[in-house]
Amino acid sequence: MNRTMLAGRMNFATRTFGVKEVPLPEPGPGEVRVRVRAAGVCLSDVHLIEGLLRPMLLRGDEVTLGHEVAGEVDAPGEGVTGIGPGARVVVGAGKRVDDVVWTMGVDYDGGWAEYVVAPAEVLLPIPDSLPFEQAAIIPDAVSTPWGAVEWTGRIRAGESVGVWGIGGLGAHGVQLLRFAGAAPIIAVDPVEAARERALEFGADLALDPADPDFDARIAAATKGAGLDAAIDFAGVAPVRSQALKALRTGGRLVLVGISGGALTVENDGPFQYTRKQILGHYGSEPRHVADLVRMVELGRLDFSRSVSGTLPLTEAAEAVEALTSKKGNPVRLVLIP
Known part of the structure; x- marks a missing residue:
């Protein structure tokens, strides 16, 4: 050799x-x-x-x-x-x-x-x-969002979830949220092609973060309640502010994307009053990879796209x-x- x-x-x-x-x-x-x-x-x-x-x-x-x-x-x-x-x-x-x-x-x-x-x-x-x-x-592009959904985010079937950033991790996040039974799933990305992909991967609604009717469309999709959870795959400050605002009382924001900068809550009073949560997430556990391989083998998930x-x-x-x-x-x- x-x-x-x-x-x-x-x-x-x-x-x-x-x-x-x-x-x-x-x-x-x-x-x-x-x-x-x-x-x-x-x-x-x-x-x-x-x-x-x-x-x-x-x-x-x-x-x-x-x-x-x-x-x-x-x-x-x-x-x-x-x-x-x-x-x-x-x-x-x-x-x-x-x-x-x-x-x-x-x-x-x-x-x-x-x-x-x-x-x-x-x-x-x-x-x-x-x-x-x-x-x-699978060991990152899929297992990291699966860990964010199943482990850190504790997403339950029927919960409304927003996904910010529909790149490699976010696209799988949408697919896995659909698998987990989240409803509705709202994808957010400034790129039209990414929003179209989110719908193909299972999102119920795909929004441009600059849409002037953004807040109203989130409210309409969640019947005025706001999101149960939001997952930030983008790692930029404006995303986090927008996602926090979209959460219902007691909602949780899961941070997956890394900004490399400061994490800021614009006003701690409303944040504390509404009992919102910010949860950091990194990578996955070995069991997540094993679970995903088994689910692919059994035909529950397909990553051919x-x-x-x-x-x-x-x-x-x-x-x-x-x-x-x-x-x-x-x-x-x-x-x-």
């Missing part, structure tokens, strides 16, 4: 990204080397390249990006049993080190590469019926640019090493 491979590397000292030749990683005890078959391109990857996000636990200045990965087991490390070469797997997006969660592709090398090494316990077998490019996006396009690993920079500029309004772009 060639002892080198291609990897998409981000250097935080020089603020540069590029695909280059690096040594082939060797699995240590309890680890597995996986041949990457598909790796999703996430807005978090863009934020790392742009400097909005920085690793907190990375040892050194450089890391291979990519936290949405599916592939085949290549080489189990010492002590690994029960999973052998050729097994189809999805790779969990993080690992626990001394009770601290490290994020793959941020704090340690990820899957924008021909091979990735991960702890055996974060690998989840996937059925032959699930294509690699669809499986790859989620992959907007595939590109070779060597064109990772072009994929980042397409996501940044929203060229083609992608749900998810996937790299194929």
Whole structure:
């Protein structure tokens, strides 16, 4: 086997990204080397390249990006049993080190590469019926909104929910809210194509946040009560102010999008009087990924519409640019090493 491979590397000292030749990683005890078959391109990857996000636990200045990965087991490390070469797997997006969660592709090398090494316990077998490019996006693009809906947001069937930002996470948020029985689901995005996609994914109503009748249309859709919950996938201050205003008494705002700036409540008196809540959300738990894979296998969920396009690993920079500029309004772009 060639002892080198291609990897998409981000250097935080020089603020540069590029695909280059690096040594082939060797699995240590309890680890597995996986041949990457598909790796999703996430807005978090863009934020790392742009400097909005920085690793907190990375040892050194450089890391291979990519936290949405599916592939085949290549080489189990010492002590690994029960999973052998050729097994189809999805790779969990993080690992626990001394009770601290490290994020793959941020704090340690990820899957924008021909091979990735991960702890055996974060690998989840996937059925032959699930294509690699669809499986790859589950550990973040799907599991993060599912965690926000099921875990942090505690969304119950029949609750009215607003979704701000219908990109990769928000589109899946709409789909998963529909699956969970939320009603009505109101999608909010300034881009017309994103609003159309929200309706295709199951929203009951799609609004432009600049619509002069925005408040009235929210009131009409909720029969004057306001939203039970709102989920911010956009991560910008105006979204949060608008979403808070749209909540009913006791409503909750779930923050998924990261702004990198201050979180401000414009007037704490009305906020406290109406007993509204702001809940932070990040990532998902391993059980969310396992649940989603099982639901796909049983035909309850379908993510075939989620992959907007595939590109070779060597064109990772072009994929980042397409996501940044929203060229083609992608749900998810996937790299194929």
